[in-house]
Amino acid sequence: MPRIAIVFLTFLAGVASRRNKVLLVSMDGFRWDYVSSVPTPNLDRLAGIGTRADYINNTFCTKTFPSHFSVATGLYEESHGIIGNVMYDPVFNETFNPKTMDSKWWNGGEPIWITAVKQGLKSATYFWPGSEAEIRGLRPTLYKKYANVDIRVQIDNVTDWLKGDIDLAVMYSPQPDKAGHTYGPSAPELKEKVQEVDLAVGFLLDKLEEKNLSSKVNLVLTSDHGMTEIDFQKKRIEISSLVNLSDIIRKSDKGPLMHITPVEGKLESVYQALSKSDKMTVYKKEEIPEFWHYKNNRRVMPILCVADEGWSVVWDKDDLINKTDRGNHGYDNRLSSMKPIFYAAGPDIRKNYTTPPFLSVDIYSLLCSLLDIDQASNNGSYERVRNFVVKQGKTAGLIMADWGSLLCLVAVCMADLVSYASTKKYAGQVLLVSMDGFRWDYINKTQTPNFDRMARLGTHALYMNNTFITKTFPNHYTLVTGLYEESHGIIGNHMYDPVLNKTFSRGNNDPVWWDGGEPLWVTARKYNQTSATFYWPGSEAKIRGYRPNKWLPYNESVPFRPRVDRVMGWLANDSINFVTLYFHEPDKTGHNFGPDSPQIIEKVKEMDGILGYILDSMQKYSLTDKVNLIVLSDHGMTTIDLQHRLIDISQIVDMKEDVLFTMDGGPIMHINPKRSPENVIQKMRNASVPHLTVYLKEEIPVEWHYGKNRRVMPIFATADEGWAIVTNASIAMTLSDKGDHGYNNALLSMKPIFYAMGPNIRRNYQVSVFKNVDIYPLVCELLQLPPAANNGSLRRVQSFIVSNDSVNSSTELSTLSVWVLLLFSIISSTIMSNLRSL
Structure with missing residues (x-):
C-alpha cells in the first residue's frame, strides 16, 4: 500500500510508532532438560506468562560461537x-579463536543488532559472540566488551537501556555452561547453578515489572x-595412535x-586410517551430511572427525590428559543432550503456551517480526514460530497526534484496503486427493497423459519429502495436520499407548488416539467453514470436539468413479x-505384486x-476456476522378498525372557523389553545381524522427528531397504507380498508425488522438493x-501460490466504496463536532 507511506511522510510530526521493544537473552549451555532436574519457579513463571x-x-x-551466531543471523x-x-581460514592463512574480532571473520552473516541499526533502530549488546566486531561496516549503538560481570549488574x-531509547537489547550469560564443563551435567554443583540462573530469571522479570517494561518489551530467552x-x-581417541602425524599438515579444534x-x-x-576407530565417525568434506548444513x-x-557422545578426539597421549572437565558439548546436534531451551514472553507473545520444537535459525525471523523490520537473507522460517506471535502485521498500531492526520491515514488506508481486497483473494474451495502408495517415479514407467495434463495446467514437484515412518496412517495424518509423528502421535498403523494401556490398529476411531493433531477438516469447522471427507485416516473420529460436516465410514469396495461423483456434488x-x-x-x-511388476504399470x-475423470468432472461441474485441486500420495514402495530377506528377532533375543511384546513388523519394529532396554539392545548389537539397526528410544535420530512420543517403545528396530523384521520366519515365509513401505x-x-492446479496455483511450473508437513499451511x-500449531512452512510452497486478479465483482467494489465514503463522513462529522466544542 504505497500511499500509506506518503501519508506517514506528510504527517510524520504527528505520528508516533507503538513498536514494542525486544530483549534477547542467552544462558550459555542451559540444556533443555535441566528444568526437570531441580525446581525452577521463575522459568515456570516465565512459561506461564508466555x-x-x-x-x-x-x-x-x-x-x-557457531550456535550463537546462528541464533543472531x-x-x-x-x-x-x-x-x-x-578455526583456520585457507584464504586468510590465519587461525580464529574466541578473542578474534577482526571483521573479516564475521562478515558472512548479518546479526540482528546490525539489521536493527540498518533500519533506523537502536541496538545494544551486553556480550554476545561477534557483538564487539564491526560487521559489514556497522556496530550496535551500544556494546560492552566481554568481562566477568555479575548477572544482576x-x-x-x-533494563535501563530498554527504559531509555534502545529498541533491541542482547544479553549473554556464561552460566550454567561453565559449571557444566567443570562438574558435568548431572552434578550437584550444576543443579545449584541452574537454580542460581533461575533466580536471575526471576530478578529479570521483577526488573521488567519494576521499570514498567513488561507491557512494552518482548523477552526471548534461549541457550x-x-x-x-x-x-x-x-x-579419548588419540589421532597419533591411528595415523602417522607427519601425514597431517594442519588440524583445528x-x-x-x-x-x-x-x-x-x-x-x-x-x-582410511582414522576410520578404523569405532568411537568416532570420519567424513571426507564432501561426505559430511547435508542436513548438518556445515560442509x-x-x-x-x-x-572431519566427529566423536561419539562422551568421547574426545585428541592429538596425542599428552593432549588434554591433565584436564579435569567433566562435561562438554559440540557433539552431533541430533543428540538430546545437545538441545537448548526456549522461552518467550511479552505483549506480542502468546500466553501459557507450549510450541512444538523449531530450529534455532528461526529465532532471527522471530526477532525481526517482533521489531517490525525487514529480514536479511537467512535460513530460518517465520512460519515455524508464527503460531505463538499474537501481534498483527508490521507496525501493529498507530497513535495519531491530531485528528487531521487520523482522517487522512484512515481514508488512504481504506482506499488501499479496497484495492487490496479486490486482488488478494483465494477461490475458497480445496479438494485434497490421495492416491495411496503412488511412488514418485511410477509416471516414468508408462504413459500418464492426465498427470502430464495436470502438470501443464498447474504445479508439480519431482517428489515430496515425507515423514518417517513411511506408513499410511502416520503420513496421511501428517499431511492434514502439518505435524511430525512424534507431535501428532500416530506413529504407526499399529501402536501401543502405555498410558492408555491399549493397542491401536486401523479402524480405531477413539478420539483419544487422534487428539494430538488438528486436521484440516477440524480447522475449517473451527473457523466457520465447511468440510467433508470421502475417507482419510482419522476422518471418522471426533477430534477435539469436531467432525467434518460430511463424512463416510471407510468401505474399500466403493468403486473409484462413484467416489469422484459424490465429491463433485459436495463441491458444486x-x-x-x-x-x-x-x-x-x-x-x-504394489504390496501384492511389487513396484516393478506389469500389474503396477497397469494400475498406474x-x-x-x-x-482424468476428476479433471473432466471438474470441467463438467464448472469447478475448474473455483476449486484448487491437490493430488498427492503418502509414500512409495520397494521390492521385498519374504523367502530370502528376513530378520527373525526370535533368533537374536529370547522372546520369553527378554521381550514383553512387540508392535508392527517388516521395515520397522517396536520392542517392549522385559529386562532393562540397555541389556536387551546390547544383546541385539552383539549379535551383529546384517541389515538391522537397533536404537534405544533416546537414540532415534532427531531428524526423523519420531522418538519423542510415549507410543514409541524403549527399543526401536529398522531394516535395510527390502528386508523385513519378523518374530517368526516360518509364518512370514507363507506370505506372498512382493512390495512394502515404511523404510527410511x-x-x-x-518418495510420494505432488501435483496441484486451480485458480490460485501457478501454471506449468515445477516447484523445488518440499516437505509433506507443508501441505497443512498451504491449504x-x-x-x-488461521493455522493451528504445526511443523510446516508456507515459505517452502509460497512460490506456486497466486492470488486471483479480481475475485470481487464491480458491485462488491461499489459497496465497499460506499462504506469508505460513509466512514469518511462519520469521522469528518466527529472532527467538526470536537472542534466546535473547543
Missing part, C-alpha cells in the same frame, strides 16, 4: 562462516546448546570434533470449502484414468484459515 518449547533444534556443531554455519570456536544495565558427560582420561588437513596425496590413506564453507578442512451443490478424497491404489497392487494407467524416508523408493493459506 510461550515455551520443550527444546529447540540447534545447529551443528553445537559449540558456543538465522544462518547455518556453512553460510555465516563461524564453523567453530577455533547486566540485568540492571540492560546455544546442551551438555554431556565426558572423561578425558578414559574416553579437538574434543567432540577435529578438522584435519592431510599432506597432499595422503587424503585417502589418512581417511559448504572453505573453513571446513578436507577431513453444497459449496463445501474443504474436501478429501482417498484411493487405496496403487498401494494395494488406471489411476491416471481416474485423475530418505530412500528415493519411499490453510488457500482457504484463508
Whole structure:
C-alpha cells in the first residue's frame, strides 16, 4: 500500500510508532532438560506468562560461537562462516579463536543488532559472540566488551537501556555452561547453578515489572546448546595412535570434533586410517551430511572427525590428559543432550503456551517480526514460530497526534484496503486427493497423459519429502495436520499407548488416539467453514470436539468413479470449502505384486484414468476456476522378498525372557523389553545381524522427528531397504507380498508425488522438493484459515501460490466504496463536532 507511506511522510510530526521493544537473552549451555532436574519457579513463571518449547533444534556443531551466531543471523554455519570456536581460514592463512574480532571473520552473516541499526533502530549488546566486531561496516549503538560481570549488574544495565531509547537489547550469560564443563551435567554443583540462573530469571522479570517494561518489551530467552558427560582420561581417541602425524599438515579444534588437513596425496590413506576407530565417525568434506548444513564453507578442512557422545578426539597421549572437565558439548546436534531451551514472553507473545520444537535459525525471523523490520537473507522460517506471535502485521498500531492526520491515514488506508481486497483473494474451495502408495517415479514407467495434463495446467514437484515412518496412517495424518509423528502421535498403523494401556490398529476411531493433531477438516469447522471427507485416516473420529460436516465410514469396495461423483456434488451443490478424497491404489497392487511388476504399470494407467475423470468432472461441474485441486500420495514402495530377506528377532533375543511384546513388523519394529532396554539392545548389537539397526528410544535420530512420543517403545528396530523384521520366519515365509513401505524416508523408493492446479496455483511450473508437513499451511493459506500449531512452512510452497486478479465483482467494489465514503463522513462529522466544542 504505497500511499500509506506518503501519508506517514506528510504527517510524520504527528505520528508516533507503538513498536514494542525486544530483549534477547542467552544462558550459555542451559540444556533443555535441566528444568526437570531441580525446581525452577521463575522459568515456570516465565512459561506461564508466555510461550515455551520443550527444546529447540540447534545447529551443528553445537559449540558456543557457531550456535550463537546462528541464533543472531538465522544462518547455518556453512553460510555465516563461524564453523567453530577455533578455526583456520585457507584464504586468510590465519587461525580464529574466541578473542578474534577482526571483521573479516564475521562478515558472512548479518546479526540482528546490525539489521536493527540498518533500519533506523537502536541496538545494544551486553556480550554476545561477534557483538564487539564491526560487521559489514556497522556496530550496535551500544556494546560492552566481554568481562566477568555479575548477572544482576547486566540485568540492571540492560533494563535501563530498554527504559531509555534502545529498541533491541542482547544479553549473554556464561552460566550454567561453565559449571557444566567443570562438574558435568548431572552434578550437584550444576543443579545449584541452574537454580542460581533461575533466580536471575526471576530478578529479570521483577526488573521488567519494576521499570514498567513488561507491557512494552518482548523477552526471548534461549541457550546455544546442551551438555554431556565426558572423561578425558578414559574416553579419548588419540589421532597419533591411528595415523602417522607427519601425514597431517594442519588440524583445528579437538574434543567432540577435529578438522584435519592431510599432506597432499595422503587424503585417502589418512581417511582410511582414522576410520578404523569405532568411537568416532570420519567424513571426507564432501561426505559430511547435508542436513548438518556445515560442509559448504572453505573453513571446513578436507577431513572431519566427529566423536561419539562422551568421547574426545585428541592429538596425542599428552593432549588434554591433565584436564579435569567433566562435561562438554559440540557433539552431533541430533543428540538430546545437545538441545537448548526456549522461552518467550511479552505483549506480542502468546500466553501459557507450549510450541512444538523449531530450529534455532528461526529465532532471527522471530526477532525481526517482533521489531517490525525487514529480514536479511537467512535460513530460518517465520512460519515455524508464527503460531505463538499474537501481534498483527508490521507496525501493529498507530497513535495519531491530531485528528487531521487520523482522517487522512484512515481514508488512504481504506482506499488501499479496497484495492487490496479486490486482488488478494483465494477461490475458497480445496479438494485434497490421495492416491495411496503412488511412488514418485511410477509416471516414468508408462504413459500418464492426465498427470502430464495436470502438470501443464498447474504445479508439480519431482517428489515430496515425507515423514518417517513411511506408513499410511502416520503420513496421511501428517499431511492434514502439518505435524511430525512424534507431535501428532500416530506413529504407526499399529501402536501401543502405555498410558492408555491399549493397542491401536486401523479402524480405531477413539478420539483419544487422534487428539494430538488438528486436521484440516477440524480447522475449517473451527473457523466457520465447511468440510467433508470421502475417507482419510482419522476422518471418522471426533477430534477435539469436531467432525467434518460430511463424512463416510471407510468401505474399500466403493468403486473409484462413484467416489469422484459424490465429491463433485459436495463441491458444486453444497459449496463445501474443504474436501478429501482417498484411493487405496496403487498401494494395494504394489504390496501384492511389487513396484516393478506389469500389474503396477497397469494400475498406474488406471489411476491416471481416474485423475482424468476428476479433471473432466471438474470441467463438467464448472469447478475448474473455483476449486484448487491437490493430488498427492503418502509414500512409495520397494521390492521385498519374504523367502530370502528376513530378520527373525526370535533368533537374536529370547522372546520369553527378554521381550514383553512387540508392535508392527517388516521395515520397522517396536520392542517392549522385559529386562532393562540397555541389556536387551546390547544383546541385539552383539549379535551383529546384517541389515538391522537397533536404537534405544533416546537414540532415534532427531531428524526423523519420531522418538519423542510415549507410543514409541524403549527399543526401536529398522531394516535395510527390502528386508523385513519378523518374530517368526516360518509364518512370514507363507506370505506372498512382493512390495512394502515404511523404510527410511530418505530412500528415493519411499518418495510420494505432488501435483496441484486451480485458480490460485501457478501454471506449468515445477516447484523445488518440499516437505509433506507443508501441505497443512498451504491449504490453510488457500482457504484463508488461521493455522493451528504445526511443523510446516508456507515459505517452502509460497512460490506456486497466486492470488486471483479480481475475485470481487464491480458491485462488491461499489459497496465497499460506499462504506469508505460513509466512514469518511462519520469521522469528518466527529472532527467538526470536537472542534466546535473547543
